[in-house]
Amino acid sequence: EKAATAQKIVSTAELSDGIHEFVVHSPVIAESAKAGQFVRVLPRPDGELIPLTLADWDAEAGTICLVVQGVGTSSLEINQMEVGEAFAGIAGPLGRPSDVHEYPTGSTVVFTAGGLGLPPVFPIMREHLRVGNHVTLIAGFRSGDLMFWVGDDERVGRLKAEYGDQLEIVYATNDGSVGYHGFVTGPLEEMLEANKRGEGRTIAEVVTIGPPLMMRAVSDLTKPYGVPCVASLNSIMVDATGMCGACMVPVVVDGKLVRKHACIDGPEIDSHLIDWDKFLPRFRLFKTQEQRSRVAHGL
């Protein structure tokens, strides 16, 4: 942890219902942040720490971008904060950075992002583009009116303008109002099938971030095709200290079940090693929360 001082909010925006973006002055973190990492935010001195993925940063301006969904007390508290106010503390960057390396020409790295999964995939996507990889983003939302960051002058739009054909974007909506009608798994399956016929760009790797059920679906889909899949488990963390146990992931290594902590060993975990049958039921315990979160995730 390289910084834990009060940091001021530079700008805010409501991205869609209950989802807010904050640009915060945090030069030390902005300078050392790597794709895939997160921070721990203390909204007020007497509040709770919450982990938030670094959705973006600008080392020159000394700012970081956080996207917050108002579901728990702390996140609702953050969402009421305004420009000029300061968080009591931000610690980070934390977590293992994404493993980004160059893939051969003719391949692509596919990102499947469900709703609120888009902010955490953004820096990882950008890093792959920076090293020269082709990237396919499949971004899923419940409906077109819940989409964000897609306009020409917004983050994903600007990335597209910068990288042109190196970045392909497919939108999927559950109600079919924009793009593909259905879940993110639909366009992904089409790509996997095309690969099987020897057509299209070879999928080198899939990165999935979103609600646990969506990540499982993407993981199950990729497995029989032998395509590596990484799930980023930011959304299941509670305190991100390695102490609360909330982010425990059952993983099978060499036939043995071991427990990993998303906040220590992750947030990225090889999705094909996760024992999803043991992992998923936990989320049913938080049904109300999950339902609210699903609405916000657009699922």
Ligand code: FES
């Ligand atoms: Fe609490 Fe990882 S989030 S132990």
